[in-house]
Amino acid sequence: MAEAMISGIVEAELIPAEQIIATNKSNEERLQQLRNKYGIRAMKREELDFSSVDFFILAMKPKDIDEALSSIKDKVTKEQVILSVLAGIPTSYMEENLNEDQQVIRVMPNTSSMLRESATALSPGKHTSMDKVILAKKLLACIGEVYVIEEDKMDIFTGIAGSGPAYFYYLMEHIEKTAKEAGLDEETARQIGSQTILGAAKMMMEQDDTPADLRKKVTSPNGTTAAGLAALEKHGGGEAISEAIKGAAQRSEEISANLNKKIVTQ
Ligand SMILES: NC(=O)C1=CN([C@@H]2O[C@H](COP(=O)(O)OP(=O)(O)OC[C@H]3O[C@@H](n4cnc5c(N)ncnc54)[C@H](OP(=O)(O)O)[C@@H]3O)[C@@H](O)[C@H]2O)C=CC1
Ligand SMILES: O=C(O)[C@@H]1CCC=N1
Structure with a gap:
């Protein structure tokens, strides 16, 4: 899913490819592939400079969410926004497992992001400013149509558009x-x-x-x-x-x- 989003965002040219940074858990060969194919920066998790990032997009499997949140919790500031595309992970769960007042957004894209034809929903968490929602919407518009929805509709949206x-x-x-x-x-x-x-x-x-x-x-x-x-x-x-x-x-x-x-x- 992350690659489909990277492909759409790079293609849209809203931000230069070298301003997109990808990381993963351990597969270095995959990072090399992404670097070569999209011209983005891709690096090991330990090498990430958190201060240079505006939006973090989490795209691991739901089973990996706890490890991911605990590994970034103390490295992100309140100004930075954490977007998650993970199915079934509520904003409240992210907020409870991050530091106080962290800005989070739950997102459900689909793989048609690759061709910038996704139907993507977003639901902001309770500490997320309207400015950041507008910016996130602009970013996600690179991969297709964006719908801001109530979070209690995210499951049915996932059933229709994510899957x-x-x-x-x-x-x-x-x-x-x-x-x-x-x-x-x-x-x-x-x-x-x-x-x-x-x-x-x-x-x-x-x-x-x-x-x-x-x-x-x-x-x-x-x-x-x-x-x-x-x-x-x-x-x-x-x-x-x-x-x-x-x-x-x-x-x-x-x-x-x-x-x-x-x-x-x-
Ligand atoms: N596939 C789809 O159509 C859609 C998927 N989603 C959501 O996207 C998420 C990913 O799905 P999918 O792309 O299919 O899964 P993949 O297994 O293909 O990708 C998961 C990626 O997460 C990386 N990862 C795991 N833990 C961490 C971590 N702590 N920090 C950084 N990277 C990590 C893995 O790295 P490594 O390879 O090194 O282990 C891998 O690159 C799921 O939560 C799913 O619900 C949402 C909408 C549509
Ligand atoms: O099958 C899944 O769980 C993910 C979420 C939506 C599409 N693929």
Whole structure:
């Protein structure tokens, strides 16, 4: 996820690449790759000069949050802002495990950041100034659209947008499989499927019609779409989509609930 964000931010040219610093836990080869590919600075954690940083973006797995917060707690000042993209980690948990009045922002991007097409949510913590929220929004706008949301909507946002790209990739896997079975080659099937998803997404973004209106316009009485939609309904298509979103949102809630019990396993 961090690389997808780096790629989008570098591409946007809002800040010079050499002002972006990346670090990780131990994989030096990976740091070298990032340096070569994006022209950013990448260094071992021990070499970081904390005083030169405005925004820290945490992007480790949720299970690593405690170690990460304790390792930076006394090195960051109140003026600096800690953004976290970790699923299920509330701002209150970060605030409790950092020094008093620390400015934190919970962020949920997705991997389309790589092409600057993320749908990203942010929720500021209780000590975060409006100035810093505006700056964070500007930074995150480099990777796509940004939505400032109430933190109690972060789990459902994660279910829709953080995890969402995977549902579309899964859909495409099935489109490709079915197309192949009917004799189309995989590459052509991928292009046709992707263009169809892209076109439908643009219609929903650029037309005033609701998705239901758009669906009805495709559906001729007793036509091919009606047959396709009937099969989709018969096989629980709509319910499957709702359950996928709810399942991901519940997992995000579960990560939060398990934090204080110290049983985060992801
Ligand atoms: N993947 C996605 O689509 C999305 C992911 N997220 C969130 O992003 C986070 C990362 O996910 P993902 O990129 O898939 O995970 P990865 O395992 O690919 O990356 C985690 C990175 O964190 C580094 N790391 C671990 N502990 C520390 C530490 N204390 N200090 C510095 N770096 C550390 C690891 O370094 P090393 O390799 O050296 O061990 C590794 O580079 C998760 O919390 C996830 O919830 C959010 C939105 C979307
Ligand atoms: O699967 C995950 O937990 C992360 C968070 C959102 C997308 N990927």
